Amino acid sequence: MLKKRLFTPGPTSVPEDVLLEMAQPIIHHRTDEFIKIAEEVFKDLKYVFQTENDVFILASSGTGAMEASIVNLFSPGDKIIVIVGGKFGERWFELGKTYGLNVIPLNIAWGKFFNTEEVEKVLKENPDTKGVLCTLCETSTGTHFDIESIGKIVSKLPQTVVIVDTISSLGAIPCYTDKWNLDVVVTGSQKAFMLPPGLAFISVSQKAWSFIEKSKLPKYYFDLKRYKKVLEKNDFPFTMAVSLVIGLKKSLNMLKQITLEKIWQEHHVRAEATRNAFKKLGLKLFSESPSDAVTAILLPEGVDGEKLCKLIRTKYGISIAGGQDKAKGKIIRISHLGWQDEFDVLTAISSVCIGLETMGYKLPVEEGIKEAISILFKQDN
Ligand SMILES: *Cc1c(COP(=O)(O)O)cnc(C)c1O
Numbered sequence: 566m567l568k569k570r571l572f573t574p575g576p577t578s579v580p581e582d583v584l585l586e587m588a589q590p591i592i593h594h595r596t597d598e599f600i601k602i603a604e605e606v607f608k609d610l611k612y613v614f615q616t617e618n619d620v621f622i623l624a625s626s627g628t629g630a631m632e633a634s635i636v637n638l639f640s641p642g643d644k645i646i647v648i649v650g651g652k653f654g655e656r657w658f659e660l661g662k663t664y665g666l667n668v669i670p671l672n673i674a675w676g677k678f679f680n681t682e683e684v685e686k687v688l689k690e691n692p693d694t695k696g697v698l699c700t701l702c703e704t705s706t707g708t709h710f711d712i713e714s715i716g717k718i719v720s721k722l723p724q725t726v727v728i729v730d731t732i733s734s735l736g737a738i739p740c741y742t743d744k745w746n747l748d749v750v751v752t753g754s755q756k757a758f759m760l761p762p763g764l765a766f767i768s769v770s771q772k773a774w775s776f777i778e779k780s781k782l783p784k785y786y787f788d789l790k791r792y793k794k795v796l797e798k799n800d801f802p803f804t805m806a807v808s809l810v811i812g813l814k815k816s817l818n819m820l821k822q823i824t825l826e827k828i829w830q831e832h833h834v835r836a837e838a839t840r841n842a843f844k845k846l847g848l849k850l851f852s853e854s855p856s857d858a859v860t861a862i863l864l865p866e867g868v869d870g871e872k873l874c875k876l877i878r879t880k881y882g883i884s885i886a887g888g889q890d891k892a893k894g895k896i897i898r899i900s901h902l903g904w905q906d907e908f909d910v911l912t913a914i915s916s917v918c919i920g921l922e923t924m925g926y927k928l929p930v931e932e933g934i935k936e937a938i939s940i941l942f943k944q945d946n
Pocket residue numbers: 574575626627628629653700702703704730731732733753
């Protein structure tokens with residue numbers, strides 16, 4: 566039997582303490598016992614989001630919260646700008662189209678740096694824009710986007726909101742919801758939150774609420790007004806995923822105890838070690854603006870990334886991600902998200918080295934690993 570290790574950008578591995586919490590007998594969701602847990606969780610979510618605004622919990626994967634942000638804020642024909650630099654930017658585009666919005670895509674080649682002045686220019690040309698939809702870490706390319714600047718630009722426009730997909734990044738890299746003027750921030754449980762898939766979280770600013778009041782798109786399960794109505798009682802409109810929320814209480818406790826600043830720093834060190842190790846191994850990063858949440862590595866010509874990932878997974882039980890769509894086969898992606906330590910980073914890097922050597926590619930393995938160790942254990946030296 567193989568020991569399973571997840572280095573995919575979702576799902577990520579779950580700490581033993583959280584798994585144990587979730588193994589307890591199921592309690593009913595309309596009990597004082599559960600409401601008390603929910604109360605604590607709602608409070609701690611605000612800390613992770615760095616917001617004073619309400620944060621709602623939805624029983625869905627992250628995409629559910631993306632859909633919720635569209636159906637709750639907009640009306641048919643509303644104009645929105647979406648930044649499309651990968652698979653998840655495309656998801657914003659598709660969601661907008663699905664609901665009959667007038668979507669202007671700002672297309673960027675996958676992995677390329679994005680200058681936020683472009684947003685300012687398109688907003689000037691389209692003063693009737695209702696929303697700017699973007700992604701903090703574009704997981705398909707491992708690219709970091711400057712959301713703070715976009716928040717600053719949009720905050721000056723009373724008729725426009727900014728909506729950010731932070732599904733692979735909230736709780737891993739800095740994201741200041743209030744300070745950056747982010748009206749709606751969506752994320753999911755299975756990435757930096759150290760939980761299984763199944764929950765989505767969404768924060769809503771005062772400005773966003775004024776949009777919600779006017780929105781005419783149809784909604785039922787994701788109608789945030791229903792969630793808002795019972796939030797005061799720390800309740801949910803529908804049956805909540807009880808076990809996941811109990812796990813969430815534990816994982817939020819852990820995040821709080823470590824502190825966000827320390828967690829961000831740890832992700833940075835893991836990412837930095839991975840990036841520099843692969844450079845020493847003679848490989849290139851796929852992104853011009855690499856995120857500390859996930860590293861995408863360009864494979865040498867002729868190496869099939871899908872084969873490499875499958876080999877590492879089936880032979881060693883180690884899951885790293887391949888590329889999606891146009892990057893399929895050409896890149897691999899290693900996540901730094903959540904419950905990982907320095908030795909996990911070494912494991913992930915080594916597994917790629919071993920996999921590539923098995924496929925006939927000789928690499929300066931020693932130099933790569935040495936580089937990673939020197940960065941990971943710098944403070945201990
Ligand atoms: C994982 C991910 C999603 C998709 O979330 P699901 O939980 O699979 O619905 C969306 N956006 C980004 C940036 C992601 O990394």
